[in-house]
Amino acid sequence: CCGEVALPNRHHNETWYLCNCTIARCLENNTIEIVEVKCEPPPKIECANGHPPIAVPDDDLCCWHWECDCVCTGWGDPHYVTFDGTYYSYQGNCTYVLFEEIRQTVDNFGVYIDNYDCGAQDLVSCPRNIIVRHETQTIQIVVTDLEKLYLQVWRNWTESNRFCTPCNKFNNPFLTIPSNTSLTTLLLHKIPELQANVTYNGLAFSVKLPFRLFGHNTQGQCGTCTNNKTEDCRLPSGEIISNCEIMADAWAVEDPRKPYCGTSIKPTKPPAPTCEPSLLCSFINGPVFEACHKVLPPTHFYQACVFDSCHVPDGNMECISLQQYALMCAGLGVCIDWRSHAPECPFTCPSHKVYNACGPAMPKTLWKEKLQTFITEKFYYTADRKNS
Incomplete structure (x- = not known):
């Protein structure tokens, strides 16, 4: 048809992409028709994890489609919500794989959790450290004081160079850690090239990965990220089972500090709660969090709150479920000032700072990245210290 007018040779009615969202179509008599790419808004999809779908550009950057990002969270003693939204509780006190790739596309990339016994009455555990491995680096967020929740960032496990804020790899940003590592400050690992957060x-964690890079290629306690809950409980062998608590035990890793750990050890599961749940838990389903219900269902957080109020009484562990629900909603743009309704869950500020439930994760003077949409509760300098 078009002959040498359009190299290489094209056939009648053949189309090909040019540039700037235009398509060429070969007509008869060596004629080429140039038309703009027309994009029809795709129907919105529903994410199995309850999070809103994300609009993602197509490869040609002209049109777009919906995807469900991989979001895994854990808190309390501890409660997990997998990438696809499956909720389960698991009381192992070893070190475990939260996420690794099934087929390795990124060199040595994984996220791991170190749990410890934290229940005085029942056999329950809590997260102590989060470990991120990427290529040649190993970064660990360490709780150095379990009572006051002081946090430190360690690099490559050595005493001489364990602190790094931010961490650099070959003089290029490797992980952005915008924090002064004090008190219950939120610490954020951000790997830019992977868009991973x-x-x-010190009490709760979250792992967020883009579906376009990691969909159908995750395994560990966080599940498989396929937007299908029935595939979440994947064993290291690749077998899919129905019980994620059994699955979670299979992802223990060797830890020289815990020689008693291994995949053959079965943690004791506390009995189902039979007590009257704390009134704090009612806040999650009530009007205090009503705005949050519209962007993220409260069911899992309420279940976790009831579990904690029964198994760790008089410890205010319920506050962690409220805090985690508020934090997840803040990440979706909805701020909940819930502590004003729950004096049992105080957030103590230094004398020269004031509490702000809906501030940015870090002051602009300390963090230059444009992440204004990421909000979290924080304390700030009072008016007489703003210019100091």
């Missing part, structure tokens, strides 16, 4: 505040 890992957060930890």
